[in-house]
Amino acid sequence: xxxxxxxxxxxxxxxxxxxxxxxxxxxxxxxxxxxxxxxxxxxxxxxxxxxxxxxxxxxxxxxxxxxxxxxxxxxxxxxxxxxxxxxxxxxxxxxxxxxxxxxxxxxxxxxxxxxxxxxxxxxxxxxxxxxxxxxxxxxxxxxxxxxxxxxxxxxxxxxxxxxxxxxxxxxxxxxxxxxxxxxxxxxxxxxxxxxxxxxxxxxxxxxxxxxxxxxxxxxxxxxxxxxxxxxxxxxxxxxxxxxxxxxxxxxxxxxxxxxxxxxxxxxxxxxxxxxxxxxxxxxxxxxxxxxxxxxxxxxxxxxxxxxxxxxxxxxxxxxxxxxxxxxxxxxxxxxxxxxxxxxxxxxxxxxxxxxxxxxxxxxxxxxxxxxxxxxxxxxxxxxxxxxxxxxxxxxxxxxxxxxxxxxxxxxxxxxxxxxxxxxxxxxxxxxxxxxxxxxxxxxxxxxxxxxxxxxxxxxxxxxxxxxxxxxxxxxxxxxxxxxxxxxxxxxxxxxxxxxxxxxxxxxxxxxxxxxxxxxxxxxxxxxxxxxxxxxxxxxxxxxxxxxxxxxxxxxxxxxxxxxxxxxxxxxxxxxxxx
Amino acid sequence: xxxxxxxxxxxxxxxxxxxxxxxxxxxxxxxxxxxxxxxxxxxxxxxxxxxxxxxxxxxxxxxxxxxxxxxxxxxxxxxxxxxxxxxxxxxxxxxxxxxxxxxxxxxxxxxxxxxxxxxxxxxxxxxxxxxxxxxxxxxxxxxxxxxxxxxxxxxxxxxxxxxxxxxxxxxxxxxxxxxxxxxxxxxxxxxxxxxxxxxxxxxxxxxxxxxxxxxxxxxxxxxxxxxxxxxxxx
Numbered sequence: 001x002x003x004x005x006x007x008x009x010x011x012x013x014x015x016x017x018x019x020x021x022x023x024x025x026x027x028x029x030x031x032x033x034x035x036x037x038x039x040x041x042x043x044x045x046x047x048x049x050x051x052x053x054x055x056x057x058x059x060x061x062x063x064x065x066x067x068x069x070x071x072x073x074x075x076x077x078x079x080x081x082x083x084x085x086x087x088x089x090x091x092x093x094x095x096x097x098x099x100x101x102x103x104x105x106x107x108x109x110x111x112x113x114x115x116x117x118x119x120x121x122x123x124x125x126x127x128x129x130x131x132x133x134x135x136x137x138x139x140x141x142x143x144x145x146x147x148x149x150x151x152x153x154x155x156x157x158x159x160x161x162x163x164x165x166x167x168x169x170x171x172x173x174x175x176x177x178x179x180x181x182x183x184x185x186x187x188x189x190x191x192x193x194x195x196x197x198x199x200x201x202x203x204x205x206x207x208x209x210x211x212x213x214x215x216x217x218x219x220x221x222x223x224x225x226x227x228x229x230x231x232x233x234x235x236x237x238x239x240x241x242x243x244x245x246x247x248x249x250x251x252x253x254x255x256x257x258x259x260x261x262x263x264x265x266x267x268x269x270x271x272x273x274x275x276x277x278x279x280x281x282x283x284x285x286x287x288x289x290x291x292x293x294x295x296x297x298x299x300x301x302x303x304x305x306x307x308x309x310x311x312x313x314x315x316x317x318x319x320x321x322x323x324x325x326x327x328x329x330x331x332x333x334x335x336x337x338x339x340x341x342x343x344x345x346x347x348x349x350x351x352x353x354x355x356x357x358x359x360x361x362x363x364x365x366x367x368x369x370x371x372x373x374x375x376x377x378x379x380x381x382x383x384x385x386x387x388x389x390x391x392x393x394x395x396x397x398x399x400x401x402x403x404x405x406x407x408x409x410x411x412x413x414x415x416x417x418x419x420x421x422x423x424x425x426x427x428x429x430x431x432x433x434x435x436x437x438x439x440x441x442x443x444x445x446x447x448x449x450x451x452x453x454x455x456x457x458x459x460x461x462x463x464x465x466x467x468x469x470x471x472x473x474x475x476x477x478x479x480x481x482x483x484x485x486x487x488x489x490x491x492x493x494x495x496x497x498x499x500x501x502x503x504x505x506x507x508x509x510x511x512x513x514x515x516x517x518x519x520x521x522x523x524x525x526x527x528x529x530x531x532x533x534x535x536x537x538x539x540x541x542x543x544x545x546x547x548x549x550x551x552x553x554x555x556x557x558x559x560x561x562x563x564x565x566x567x568x569x570x571x572x573x574x575x576x577x578x
Numbered sequence: 579x580x581x582x583x584x585x586x587x588x589x590x591x592x593x594x595x596x597x598x599x600x601x602x603x604x605x606x607x608x609x610x611x612x613x614x615x616x617x618x619x620x621x622x623x624x625x626x627x628x629x630x631x632x633x634x635x636x637x638x639x640x641x642x643x644x645x646x647x648x649x650x651x652x653x654x655x656x657x658x659x660x661x662x663x664x665x666x667x668x669x670x671x672x673x674x675x676x677x678x679x680x681x682x683x684x685x686x687x688x689x690x691x692x693x694x695x696x697x698x699x700x701x702x703x704x705x706x707x708x709x710x711x712x713x714x715x716x717x718x719x720x721x722x723x724x725x726x727x728x729x730x731x732x733x734x735x736x737x738x739x740x741x742x743x744x745x746x747x748x749x750x751x752x753x754x755x756x757x758x759x760x761x762x763x764x765x766x767x768x769x770x771x772x773x774x775x776x777x778x779x780x781x782x783x784x785x786x787x788x789x790x791x792x793x794x795x796x797x798x799x800x801x802x803x804x805x806x807x808x809x810x811x812x
Contacts, residue, residue, distance in 0.1 A: 258740065314744070314751045317689040321724050322676050324646045329677060337674030344663045419651045419658035421632045422675045575635040 193218070193271040194245065195233070196279040200267050201288040204256030208237045209271055209278055210246050220278075222255050223268040224285075230272065231255050261285045334422045339431045346435065358443050361393070361400050368392040368512060384514075385545045390458050393447060394539045395511035398473055401440045402531065403502050405433035405474065406481035418577075425485065425577035426570060433478050437470065458542070466541040472552065473534050476559045483566035489576040510535045516547040523549070530558035580607040580630055580647075580727065585639035587625060599625045601781050603639070609647070609726070612749065612758040614768040614789050616796045617778030623761045626776070626783055627652045627729045630759070647726035654731035655713050665700040665707070665715050666691075672719050686722045694718035709736035717741075721748055728752070730760035746771055765793055765804050 195209025209220055210233065222229045233253035241249030261267070266282040325333075369388045383391050417423055451458045460466055484501075487494040506512075509531040515523060526532055527549070536550030570577075582605040588596040599622040607613060607630075617623050628634035630641055631652045643649060651658050659668050669690050673683040691700050694714045699707060707715070713736045720728060734742045749758050749771050762768050768775075768789060775792025777784045779799070786792040797804035 314748045316748075316751055317686065317722050317724075319682060319685060319724070322648050324648070325677055333677040334675055337671050340674065341660060341663060341667060341671045344667050345660060417658075417660070419633055420672070420675055421649075421651060 193276070193278075195220075195251070195269075195271065197267065197269045197281045197283045200261070200283045200285050202260040202263060202285060203288070204254065204261075205267065205283070205285075206235075206252060206254035207233075207269065207278060207280075208240050208246075208252045209233045209269075210251040211271070218251075219272040220253050220255075221270055221272050224257065224261060224265055227257060229255055229257065263287050330422050331424075331427075334420075334424070334427050335431060338417075338423060338427050339434065342431055342435055358446065361396050361440070361443060362447070364396045364400075365389060365393045368396065384543050384547070386458070386543050387456060390451070390456070390543070391514075391539070392512070393444075394542055395535055397440055397444050397447075398470075398535050398538050399506060399509065399511045401437055401470075401473060402477045402505070404436040404440075405477035406484070406498075406502070425574060426482065429478055429482050429485065433474055433481070437474055441470070460542050461544060462541040466538060469534050469538045469541065469552065472555050472559050473531075473538075475563055476530060476534065476555070479559065479562040479566040482570055483562070485577060486566070486569050486573050490573065505529075505531055508532065510539075514539065514546070515549045530555045579609055579644045580649075581642045581644065582606070582630070583640050583642065585629060585636040585641065587622075587629060587634070587636045598781055600629075600636075600783065603783055605776075605783060605785050607757070607759065607785075608774075610754055610757050611774055612753065612772045613760070613774045613776060614772035614792070615759065615761045615776045615778060615783075616763075616765065616768065616792055617783075618800060621778045621780070622783070623778050624652070624654075624731055626778055627731055627759065627761060630727075631729050643727075648724075649727040650720050650723065650725040650729055652729045652731045653716050653720050653733050655709050655716070655733065655736045657716070657731070659704055659712060659716060661705045662703055664703055665694070665696065668704065668715065669719050669722075672723075676723060690715075690718045690722050693721065710738060710741060713737050714741055717745060717748075721752075724756070726756055728756060728758045728760075730758060730762075732761050732763065735763070742767070769793065 193209060193211050195207060197207035198205060207220075209218055211218055218233050220231050220233050222231065231253045233251050235250065235252035235254060237246070237249050237252035239249075240246045240251055245251075263285050265285045267285060269278045269281045269283070270276060271278070366389075369392055372388055372392075382388070417428070418425070448458055448460070484494060484498045488498070508526055508529050510526075515526060515532060515536055518526065533550035533552065533555040536548055537552050537555075540546045540548035540550070582603055585600055585603045586598070587600045588598045591597050615623050615626065625634065629636055631649055632641065633652060658672075660671075663671075666687065669687055670683065673686050678686065694700065694711075694717070696707070696711045696714055699711060700715075704712060704715070713733050717733055734745045737745065746767065752758060758771070760768070760772065772789045773787075775786045775789035777786065777792040777796050784792070784795070786795075793804045796802070
């Protein structure tokens with residue numbers, strides 16, 4: 001398409017007097033008119049909405065009054081919408097021209113080929129222009145077959161003509177179709193649409209539609225009751241092509257509604273811009289089983305090619321942007337987040353989660369007590385001046401803390417937790433250990449309280465020392481656990497060694513015996529074990545006459561060394577843990 | 579901008595063999611551009627996404643994100659959510675990871691609950707969810723944050739049409755503000771939602787400014803039929 005504007009002519013921005021758009025409908029008179037009106041241009045827009053093709057040609061060719069009369073009759077009777085008075089019947093075309101004298105701008109949309117060939121057009125119109133609008137008249141010519149589109153070229157030309165560069169921004173409609181969607185009341189008489197709606201079932205339906213002579217998809221409005229939807233008829237319909245209706249066959253459409261349609265509902269369909277409905281419309285929704293002779297409706301696509309009117313725009317959350325934080329902060333918040341999540345996962349959702357934490361160590365204590373009593377053959381035995389139960393509880397609970405806190409990040413690897421970059425494997429060990437320790441702390445306190453309530457006067461004599469022991473125990477468990485996690489990520493079989501290790505610790509850490517009660521030959525070997533020292537000291541904080549052999553300084557040294565080794569090991573291999 | 583600088587990534591197989599997913603890969607992914615990733619199963623699409631997302635580490639090379647850009651975790655149907663806690667707790671977890679204060683977290687949770695549209699299931703453990711509901715939740719949580727880059731790993735494949743439409747509308751709303759890097763086997767929707775493309779094949783990933791070129795090559799090499807949408811939306 002080739003748009004031209006007479007050079008040097010620009011509409012004055014403050015001059016909103018009169019613009020006449022003159023031409024045939026097929027030459028996009030209505031589109032240009034709508035564009036001008038959208039720009040606020042012809043405040044009292046004047047246009048000849050169109051010329052009948054045949055009438056214009058014949059009028060220009062023959063120059064006879066009858067032909068002109070036909071045009072005037074056809075076009076001038078539209079009333080006060082146009083500035084021109086409705087012509088009296090019988091008035092000749094030449095009689096109308098003088099009334100156009102006040103018109104300053106005239107846009108002539110013309111197919112030059114027709115006009116020049118006819119001869120009369122070149123006589124009448126330029127003469128009239130020269131006569132009437134003189135220097136300020138603008139002349140716009142288009143010479144093209146394809147004039148139905150409101151193309152970029154047309155918008156550019158218009159921008160130059162009205163002297164405003166932001167026309168493009170203000171008119172986002174790039175095609176006449178979209179324009180008609182924006183101005184549903186534009187006259188669309190000359191575009192002849194054709195199309196039908198096929199069978200409609202509750203799931204949806206389909207059909208085909210196009211504008212005659214135009215191989216561009218049209219938009220179809222589908223209305224059922226209050227629900228409306230707009231789809232584009234651009235799917236392939238080989239049958240329509242085969243029947244010679246449409247050159248490419250890309251004129252089919254399909255639709256579906258979010259909620260299924262009721263059988264018997266009326267479905268109204270029309271091409272947007274045309275008030276008439278399609279053939280067969282309104283169509284009644286039929287049951288899917290009935291009348292299977294017709295072909296089923298075409299596959300329905302929603303949200304992929306069709307734009308539904310039901311779409312509400314997405315409202316995004318407007319919050320301050322997430323800013324990068326220093327690593328310490330990230331570490332802190334990750335620990336906190338994971339702690340909250342783990343607590344919930346352990347106790348929040350599974351009933352009895354709390355109870356189980358209590359039952360497991362209690363069960364062990366009971367079994368051990370019964371065993372030792374069976375072996376000793378006494379029922380009310382004491383050891384170091386306290387009951388067996390207390391003795392074993394002080395062994396079993398720290399041991400449970402140790403083993404449970406040890407099982408660290410390995411089990412979390414598959415859970416998608418590390419999908420968050422912020423969470424590092426080390427967080428898992430820290431947090432899980434913390435939770436276990438807190439839980440067993442509560443268990444221990446509960447046991448103490450219950451025992452006291454039952455009349456057994458168990459007490460913690462040195463609480464601060466106990467806390468220190470537990471602190472050491474936590475880091476001991478953490479570093480051993482981390483070490484095994486890293487090892488397991490390198491050699492999978494290490495997991496088995498870990499299990500053996502845990503059993504071994506049970507037997508060698510003074511859970512079921514006191515180091516003091518063992519033969520002196522064995523003692524130096526067992527005293528290598530730092531866990532034995534810790535458990536021994538824990539007993540000493542609660543049992544007055546317990547002969548403690550444990551050395552907390554030795555345990556602390558071991559913990560620091562182990563922590564260093566496993567952290568270094570972790571640092572070197574941490575990416576394997578993901 | 580995401581700069582992928584000479585990445586080599588391999589995984590150990592049985593014995594001492596290793597499977598090389600990428601060898602010396604260089605690429606630059608521009609800002610605010612939606613990018614579609616195509617390739618066959620096992621070609622390394624997910625690995626690529628994980629490497630970009632910093633969730634997986636390359637053997638050699640590095641990934642740099644310029645201008646302190648924020649990047650989402652790779653979002654798949656079941657990634658990053660815990661099954662034994664509620665949807666709300668999962669959402670809270672992500673909020674806390676990002677260091678939200680209580681007020682911000684509340685706003686986010688409200689929005690996520692509205693956006694995910696999973697009703698009362700929001701307060702039930704994820705083990706009761708269907709795959710589609712999980713993706714809705716994962717998607718909702720991620721969209722509550724203004725990342726500069728969203729990594730989508732076939733998230734909508736489990737969703738229904740309504741969800742897919744919602745997802746694509748959300749991407750449209752995010753267009754121009756953030757980059758969406760997505761893996762999908764729905765080639766048609768890829769064309770509609772993405773500008774550029776990455777085609778991942780044996781040991782390499784190829785960048786294409788126009789997604790359709792990526793799809794064309796993919797179609798040519800794998801002998802699959804790619805429906806090319808004629809008009810590219812700008």
